[in-house]
Amino acid sequence: MKWELIDRYAKSLIKEAGQQIRHSFSSHIHIDSKSNANDLVTNIDREIEQFFISRIKTDFPEHKILGEEGFGDDIKTLSGIIWMLDPIDGTMNFVHQKRNFSISLGIYQDGIGILGYIYDVVHDELYYAKKGEGAYLNDERLPQLKTTPLNESIIGVNARWIAPNRYIDHEKTAALVMACRGTRSYGSAAMELAYVASGRLNAYISMRLSPWDIAGGMVIAQEVGAIASNLKGEPNALLGQESFMIASPGLHQDILKNYIRVKPECVDLN
Ligand code: 2AM
Ligand code: CA
16 A cells, blocks of 8 residues: 555656646746756756655655755665655756656665656656556556567667767767667656657667666666666666666667677776
């Protein structure tokens, strides 16, 4: 019963937050940058995170919250129940395009993903899953993923990883781009995970993601048989930034083995 209650509660919080974000389009949005000039945050990111936290702290005081904007708890271990929240994943899209961003939420117990949500606010598409009970897009159950060969696959990858960079061998990534059917880059990691889970993409690759970017999507993806790992092929630890890849079963192996080479000198890439 407990998880059914938390699930209903989380969905209603997400829908309410989505409404607030849609209303914010007609107000003044204040934009700041964080780690670099292109790493954006707005007053809306902060207000939405605070909205979630104040509600969760009131109604589930024993739960912990890991939020991108830092208003939650200082999380050092995954013990207990932790809500991993990105109030707006794809802030650059929120600012520049007013679409292609999402609310991303995963609820974990002792490191195991129990509930996952990705809400495409503008299209009113809620992807969600409960561990062991399948994944859904709004009220439609998502089917199990079928393996697609690379030459029939669409890969979500940012063009910067096809140019020389310090993390991975760009010539290998360029070969991947040539070998697949097509590439896309949507600019919201959580949405790209949702797209892999729903078959709109067949794989998604990123060099550096945080727990709140992937926590919700991992629960959803697991329910449809997608495989996720860091670029070394290890499970993501969800405690700090890591590289990331998710794909349908056979494709994950193929890409990791034949098209990804992490530079040996790049010691800080997990
Ligand atoms: P964000 O918008 O919540 O920051 C952009 O390619 C995707 O990567 C977005 O989902 C973005 O999430 C995420 N991301 C994670 N860390 C990032 C960083 N340091 N700079 C820019 N985007 C980052
Ligand atoms: Ca964010």
